[in-house]
Amino acid sequence: MTALATLLLGGVFAGLLSGMLGIGGGILVVPLLIFLLPVMGLPAAIIVPTAIGTSLATIAITTFSSAYAHQRHGNIQWPWVKQLAPVLILGGVLGSWVGVSINPLILQRVFALMLLVLAIRMIWKRQPRNKEKAIKNWKVRSFGTAIGAISALIGIGGGALVVPLLHYYQVPMARAVAVAAVCSVVLATFSTLLYATMGGSAHGLEIPWLVGFIYVPAWLGIAATSVLFAPVGAKVATRLPVRYLQRVFASLLIVVAIHLLITG
Structure with a gap:
């Protein structure tokens, strides 16, 4: 499978997951x-931060499409x-x-550990006791900063990470997903701008289509399909329980x- 085909297929799954979860x-x-950028000719020294920066750029597009679809279904709780x-x-x-200041291998390990935590959180959902349901603004904001x-x-x-937080406070799943999509638009857009202004030329590298730590061909390849399939995932989220999808x-x-x- 060519790099372009892999990017397009990855965008399909990214879009569906964005809308559904x-x-x-x-x-x-x-x-x-991380696996594909070396094949596309990028040097090993910038693979991980470029993967992260490019991912954030695709998320900004994908989640905007997802958030718009959720808004049409009336799922977003704006407060x-x-x-x-x-x-x-x-x-x-x-x-x-x-993210652009530490060893790439350390960053890869951190990401892997976070994936394990998220997987366990999806499989085992702890339900809060009654006394824990009260919303404390300072606690929510502290968790929000960490997220x-x-x-x-x-x-x-x-x-x-936003979805489990909202689920903890008993926000219905479809509405938690909708709020998470909007929050992802805000965070990914802002973080993309930061990653776009760091790296690349700052490390003495002149690579075509590399803007900071964002590799434009990979970004466009994934975004081309993810933006189309995010509304499909959002529609599924409003009609079907996502518990089994989360486990898979x-x-x-x-x-x-x-x-x-x-x-590594």
Whole structure:
């Protein structure tokens, strides 16, 4: 399979996952790009940060399409968006700075461990006790800042962590996915701008179509199909329970995470 075909197919799955689970698709796109960018001729020294930056750029497009579809279905709870968006951006600034400042192999290991955590969280959903259901703004904002930092650090857009947070506070799944999609648009857009202004020429590299740590051909290849399939996933999320889909995807995450931990 050619690199272009692989990117297009990856975009299909990223779009579906974005719409159905509100996760932006980064947990699929980043490993895909880590494996594919060397084939496309990029040097090993910038593979991981470029995979993360490019992933965030695709998430900004994909989740916008997903969020728009969820808005049409009336699923977005805007008070949650207003509370989370500012702290996600703050965390995104911290995560983007750290993401281009540490060893790429360490970054790959961090990403793999986060995939395992997310997989376990999808398989085992802890339901809060009654006394834990009260929403404490300081607690939500603290978690939001941490989510922003982690998401920008490993290139996942934030939805994969926002959904469990909202589920903890008993937000219905379809609405949690919708809020996560909007939050991912905000965080991914801001983080993309940061990654686009860092790297590349700063490391003495002059690579065609590389803008900072965003590789434009890979970005366009994935976005071309992900933006089309995100509304399909959003429609499925409003009609079908996503529990079984989460379990299947969690199994995929475990396989990918183990591979990333033992390679490099």
